[in-house]
Amino acid sequence: MQRVPHLSYDETHGEIGEFAGGRPGIPRWSMDKFLAALLEKEPPAFVRFGATTLMMAAAGSAQYVLALRTGLPGLSGVLAGIFLATFLFGRIAGFYGTAVATAFAYVVLQQYFPGLPIVAALALFMLMGVGVSLLTDFLRSALKRAIKAEREKDLLFRELSHRAQNNFALIASMAQLQSRAHPNPEVRSVLEGLVGRITALAGAQRHFMRVGSEEVELGSYIDSLCEQLRNSQGAPARIAIRCSAEHLTIPGDKALALGLMTNEFVTNAVKYAFGEGRDAAIDVTVTALEGPAIELRVSDNGCGCAPDMAEGFGTRLTDLLAKQHKATITRENGNPGLRVIVRMPA
Numbered sequence: 001m002q003r004v005p006h007l008s009y010d011e012t013h014g015e016i017g018e019f020a021g022g023r024p025g026i027p028r029w030s031m032d033k034f035l036a037a038l039l040e041k042e043p044p045a046f047v048r049f050g051a052t053t054l055m056m057a058a059a060g061s062a063q064y065v066l067a068l069r070t071g072l073p074g075l076s077g078v079l080a081g082i083f084l085a086t087f088l089f090g091r092i093a094g095f096y097g098t099a100v101a102t103a104f105a106y107v108v109l110q111q112y113f114p115g116l117p118i119v120a121a122l123a124l125f126m127l128m129g130v131g132v133s134l135l136t137d138f139l140r141s142a143l144k145r146a147i148k149a150e151r152e153k154d155l156l157f158r159e160l161s162h163r164a165q166n167n168f169a170l171i172a173s174m175a176q177l178q179s180r181a182h183p184n185p186e187v188r189s190v191l192e193g194l195v196g197r198i199t200a201l202a203g204a205q206r207h208f209m210r211v212g213s214e215e216v217e218l219g220s221y222i223d224s225l226c227e228q229l230r231n232s233q234g235a236p237a238r239i240a241i242r243c244s245a246e247h248l249t250i251p252g253d254k255a256l257a258l259g260l261m262t263n264e265f266v267t268n269a270v271k272y273a274f275g276e277g278r279d280a281a282i283d284v285t286v287t288a289l290e291g292p293a294i295e296l297r298v299s300d301n302g303c304g305c306a307p308d309m310a311e312g313f314g315t316r317l318t319d320l321l322a323k324q325h326k327a328t329i330t331r332e333n334g335n336p337g338l339r340v341i342v343r344m345p346a
Helices: 027-040 047-070 076-089 091-112 120-182 183-212 218-231 252-272 313-324
Strands: 215-217 239-245 248-251 278-289 293-300 328-333 338-345
Touching: 027 120, 047 076, 047 091, 076 091, 076 120, 091 120, 120 183, 183 218, 183 252, 183 313, 215 218, 215 252, 218 239, 218 248, 218 252, 218 278, 248 252, 252 278, 252 293, 252 313, 252 338, 313 328, 313 338
Parallel strands: 239 278
Antiparallel strands: 215 248, 278 293, 293 338, 328 338
């Protein structure tokens, strides 16, 4: 997958050019889910204490073998075992591990430091183990709270997204009912265009929500948008809408702008480019250019565009989006049809 450099954007807004996309970082299937599964459910007591015993035995054995080979006795390994036991099973397991480690420390002190005051040394070591347990338990609790807060935030985000989808559908339905009931054909056309733009925004939100990242794979997004336009009531079956898009990863604001432009150009071609009874085709292509830049090309085999054609709202919208993202829009009359080329710097 080709990756296009990008600028950051605010993922909390929904205006043109800014759209919620999710959060970057470590994939959720790796660290987040592993830690959540590890810390969410407390295993039974026999599992906690049995596993702690095995961990402390392994840590003590490794420390003892190291001391035999190097002649340098130490207790850092069992302290690491206390940390691991506390992190996995809580401070009670850590205290139990401290007791096991203290017994191991007694053996080490007796063997390597026979003249050392045993009681004072063991008391100091036990205090160290308890301190490690308490600090680790504090970190464990903080991590559990962070995971819970992240999960609640995800649920809230999904709920807000679901409500936004419902609002999009309600607004589109009202505009569509109004367009059908209005006697003026020009007003009906304006309202139908509004329905198409609302539908495009709703489709973008669904796609970005499904991706769950601030970066969007442009090829799949444009392809899903073209599929939506094929199935819309405004695109007759005789009009073929074909899509060929490279797999480019770009920021969500640029993807949304290109999606809205695609919706405008394709809808305009469906409405005005073809006469009755004529087989027609609209081709949408997305490619990466040197620079780096992105090229969106929408071409049809229709009647072309007259030089003196009046500028509508769709043209003003695409020009505004192009200006916002420092893109250029070029319209070329083909033989036959019209080509609209958008070049947007990445």
